[in-house]
Amino acid sequence: MMALFIAVAAVMVFAVPAAPPSDESVLLKLEDDWIRALETRDGRRLDEIVAKEFTFIEPDGTVKAREEYLADRSGDSAEIESFTSSELGVRVNGASALVTGVAHITERRNGNRYRYRLRWKELWLKQAGRWQVLAGQATPVNAEWDRSFIIGPDK
Numbered sequence: 758m759m760a761l762f763i764a765v766a767a768v769m770v771f772a773v774p775a776a777p778p779s780d781e782s783v784l785l786k787l788e789d790d791w792i793r794a795l796e797t798r799d800g801r802r803l804d805e806i807v808a809k810e811f812t813f814i815e816p817d818g819t820v821k822a823r824e825e826y827l828a829d830r831s832g833d834s835a836e837i838e839s840f841t842s843s844e845l846g847v848r849v850n851g852a853s854a855l856v857t858g859v860a861h862i863t864e865r866r867n868g869n870r871y872r873y874r875l876r877w878k879e880l881w882l883k884q885a886g887r888w889q890v891l892a893g894q895a896t897p898v899n900a901e902w903d904r905s906f907i908i909g910p911d912k
Contacts, residue, residue, distance in 0.1 A: 788856060788879075794806065794830075807823055807889065811892065816896060842860050844857070844858050854881040854883075855880060856879045857878045873897060
């Protein structure tokens with residue numbers, strides 16, 4: 758009798774469907790997929806992640822529409838050596854979410870090697886059960902950001 762009870766209990770445990778992943782975990786996975794696609798210049802994966810209406814504000818303030826962004830990120834103008842994110846935050850509000858973090862990037866571009874940090878935020882939308890990024894923005898993290906704006910001492 759005890760063996761039958763254990764067998765039935767085991768079947769019930771394995772028969773219960775797993776809960777679907779939370780929106781937060783799905784978005785963090787998509788952010789990681791995005792980074793890997795940037796590292797490998799995987800245009801196909803980038804195309805899946807970014808929405809048709811996607812725009813991106815570059816660290817220099819220029820705005821790139823989807824096609825320009827995809828061409829730039831899947832081309833060979835830069836070679837990413839390392840790309841990690843920290844300080845990740847996810848705020849889901851219904852079918853939209855704001856994901857934020859700090860990127861730590863080392864890359865080679867135009868014969869030079871660069872290392873920098875960017876604070877970023879991205880707006881994601883969920884349509885037909887699928888999350889895609891609608892807009893992104895990256896700002897350089899620089900403690901002396903205003904040094905070049907100094908015009909003289911206060912008097």
